[in-house]
Amino acid sequence: MKIELLPVVRCEQVAATVYALHMRSFYFASTIQPGQFINIKVQSGFYPLLRRPFSVAQTQDDVITILFDIVGEGTRILSLKKPGDMVDVLGPLGRPFTLPQSDTVPLLVAGGLGMAPMPILTKWLKANGFKNTETFLGARSKDYLVDYQLENVHYATDDGSQGYHGTVVSLLDQWFTDNRGTEVTVYACGPNPMLRGLQNLLQGRSLKGQVSxxxxxxxxxxxxxxxxxxxxxxxxxxxxxxxxxxxxxxxxxxxx
Amino acid sequence: MTKVQTDFKLGSMHCRNRVWVASGTFGYGDECLDLVDVNKIGAIVTKSLSLKPRDGNPPPRVVETPSGMINSIGLANIGVDRFLEEKAPFLQSLDTSVVVNIAAGSVEEYREVLERIESTDCCDAYEINVSCPNVKEGGLSFGTNVRMTAEITRELRPLTGKPLIVKLTPNITSVSEFARAVQDEGADAVSLINTLVGMSVDVRTRRPKISTTTGGLSGPAIRPVALAKVYETIRSVSIPVIGIGGITSANDALEFLITGAEAVEIGTANYLNPNVAVEIAEGITTFCQENDIRNVSEIIGTLQTDQTISVVKSWM
CATH class of the missing domain: 2.10.240 (Dihydroorotate dehydrogenase B (pyrk subunit); domain 3)
Structure with a gap:
């Protein structure tokens, strides 16, 4: 665990309301594990006062990436970062995801920006021999689907504007029905109502899962x-x- | 470079410097060893300990407010027995002073916790928390009642020869009245301020932003209030006063020392940078070197109260 000032490589918009902030740090890029987060002081001074926690979405060489939506002052300030700006980062923090049992299919289930830890998780699973991951991505509508460095994605939208018309949990339920007998390991992140639905679904089918x-x-x-x-x-x-x-x-x- | 003497004594406790970390903002000292050289902190004040472990309040427990935050943790802690088993040996191994903070729901509970800690000799001083705003029993109901505050001090005083520090709440009319009362009962020092009662509402849901509706406000927002309370207290008691409230820099800490605080505690700023107490202590030393001061004690209580004529430019 360290506090470092990280130079911004770039900040880019990757979906209608979502930004990817890339920062350079060999230490963070080489130590962060999928599911861990970093705590960012978005600017010096007392506004905002506290650090803001972000899942790390990806690491590539000596660059780490976070994904965020502008939901308040902290994220608005972050969205304005320019290459070369320095960002005060504390991390890596928290317990990461753990590897699936061998011979199971990893299912990555995300709602909205809950997809943030999934790119790094996808890469890590592949590196560990799990080539056949399936990703289930849900959102209110097409505009809110953040398809960023994910693989084998099944889409679900509440309004039917892309993919399955309904929740990502019902889509997953259908997949279970269509793929009876497949041993799976579920990884999930998203809004609480979605996670509660997923909890019930997995309980009903006696399946385990890891949730961020x-x-x-x-x-x-x-x-x-x-x-x-x-x-x-x-x-x-x-x-x-x-x-x-x-x-x-x-x-x-x-x-x- | 001038060699600056930074250490000081409070009764039997010897501290390497006057910058401590406040209760509840540094855990039990073993959480952030990667980030801090804990042996450079003046003293570690532990998370409040109660007799039995406490779960604490339901979420949400924290919310940010302008230049501050409101918390309602509810004294979540591991209880005195687990503390003695799991945390005390590490704290004892440190080359820094340890102040055990005690919170309780009754006079008997305060006694029992202090007696158990005392029997192990694992700390250098006690800070008695009579002022937590976030628990129903004890807490503020003790801290806002001058007779109860005095009674707790009276009951605990004979149980230890170590410094007894009483942590006072600002949520009363006259903090100096409380300070005098605990001084009269033999307290060695007072520390202040604990958090101010505060509240914040989510306009969209029309719900309070923390589960207990009101909570304790801390951070830079409360610093001027804290400094004024410290000033009021210093003028009315002769025992040392330890200043707490929104300190984030050496400059902030110096305001308290100049006003007359013998030491300061750093709270909320630890959440931003767990090493901040060490940096503040170093900053005070630098200030002394720059001003040819050989002992930090020379700064304490040097507030000039004649009419202010200097033009303060730093606000520009």
Whole structure:
């Protein structure tokens, strides 16, 4: 874990509302594991005050990439970064995804910008011999589908403007029906209502899964205790998204 | 280069410098060893300990506000037994002072926690948290009641020869009244301020942004309030005052030392940079070197209160 000032390589728009920020750091590019995140102080001074957590979406040589949507002041400021600007980054943070059981098909299930950790995960799975991943990408409509460095993508949109007309969870349910007997390992990230739906689907089919959760954080390193998630069947009522996660066994957490 | 003496003593506790890390903003000292040389911190004040482990409050627990944040953690902590087993040996191994912060829901619980810690000799001082705004029992109901605050001090005082620091809340009319009360009961020092009660609402959902509706405001936003409370307290007690509230730089810390604080605690700024206390301590040393000051103690309480005639340019 380190704090480094990273030079911006470039910031580009990759979908209607989504930006990719590429930053140069050999340390981060060589240490980050899929599912881990970094905590960014978007500019010096007190506005915004706290760091903002972002999944790392990809690493390539000595460059790391994050994907974000402009949802507030922090992300608006980040979207304006120019090549050569320096960004204050703390990381790598959190527990990463773990490899699937051998002879299973990895299924990557994402809603909206929940696809952010999937490109690096896809690359890592391939490097570890899992060539046949399937990706299920859902969004409100075509404009919100962020198809960035993903493979074998099945699309679902709420309004039917691209791919399956319905939720990504129903699309996955259909895939399970069509592919009976296939052993799978599920990786998921997305908005909580989608993750709850997925939790139910997997429970019903007695399938396991790993989920990456999102949460407001203050420190990102487990000292402020600000990002609890309720745990199931644990001696501790809460676990911390930053330190115990952000990747959890999908059946071990209460998704609100 | 002038050699600057930075250390100081509070009763039996010897600190290498006057910059501490505040309770709840540095865990138990072992969380961010990659980022901090903990042996360069004046003292580590632990996360508040209660007798039994506490789960803390439901999410959301934190929200950012202008130049600050509101938290409602609810004293989530591992409890005194696990602390002694898992955390105390590491803290003892450090070459820095350790202040155990205690929070409790009753006078008996305060006693019991302090007695258990005392029996192991794993710390250099105690900070008594009578001022957490985020728990129902104890917490602010003690800290806003001067008789209860005095009673807790009176009960704990005979149990230890180590420095007893009482952490005071700003959520009352007169903080100096509380400071005098604990001084009269034998407290060795007071630390202030704890967080200010604050609130923030999501206009879209019309819901409070944290689960307990109100929480504790911290960060640079509260620094002027903290400094004024420290100033008020320093003028009314003779025991040392430890300044807390929104300190993010050596300059901020110097404001408190000049006003008369013997030491400062760094809180929210640790979340941005866990090494900030070390950097602030170094910045104070640099200030002393630049001003030919040989001992940081020469700065303490040097506030000039004659009519302000200097033109302050830095705001431009």
């Amino acid at each position: 959760l999102e949460c407001v954080m203050a420190c990102g390193i487990g000292i402020c205790q600000g990002c609890p998630v309720e745990s199931v069947n644990s001696t501790k009522r809460y676990r911390l998204v930053c330190n115990d996660g952000p990747v959890f066994d999908i059946h071990s957490v209460v998704i609100q």
